[in-house]
Amino acid sequence: MIRRVDRPPRRDRSYRLRRGAYAILHREGDVLLTQQSAPQPEFQLPGGGIDPGESPLQALHREVFEETGWRIGRVRRLGAFRRFTYMPEYDLWAEKLCLVYAARPILCLDQPTEQDHSAVWMAAREAAGALGNPGDRMFLRRHLL
Template identity: 70%
Template sequence: MIRRFGTPPETGRRYTLRPGAYAVLMLGNQVLLTHQADPWPEFQLPGGGIDKGESPLHALHREVSEETGWSIAAPRRLGAFRRFTFMPEYDIWAEKLCTIYAARPVRQLRAPSEPGHSAVWMPFDAAVDALGNPGDRHFLSRLD
């Protein structure tokens, strides 16, 4: 059974399954987060949806690059969680199946290419507090 974080699913509402891959990226006591401006300002673990036909690891590398501009190495799976949420950018109610990886940030190749995203290095304790969803907070805090 995969643990659920956040609001439980609403009875009678249809949810679209959205698998995604997300990264915990640390250098020393600093954590690389992405700040998403829209649809509401929020700090997140970098990552996102796995496209049809794409492997989770390919999606992880692509999404981290798009949202932070960084390349990564040596990803290892930490676990997964589910959350139920409205995704206004897709106009869908989604059951997000979030697989979390720890990876090593290698180097910043460019600025983030994902509109409305910026890469932010933050001290570990501040990053745990700043993350916008409880599943991200859970997986980051377990690394303490």
């Protein structure tokens, strides 16, 4: 059973399953986050949706690069959580199945290519309080604090 975090699903909504892969990127006491400025400002673990035909690891590498400009290595799976939420950028009520990994940031090659995203280094303790969703916060605290 995969743990649900945040609010239970609403009975008056239909949800579409959206799988995603996300990374805790830790180096020397700091964590690399992505700050999404739209549709609302929020700090997030880098990562995102798994495209059709893509493995979770392929999606993780692609999404981390798009959102931070960094290449990653030494990836290991930590676990998963699910949450029910509205995704305004897609006008979609989603059951998000979030696969969470730990990885090492290896090399910054570029600025983020994903619109409205910027890469932010933050102290791990500060990051645990800044993350926008409870699943991200739960995994960061379990892994680093």
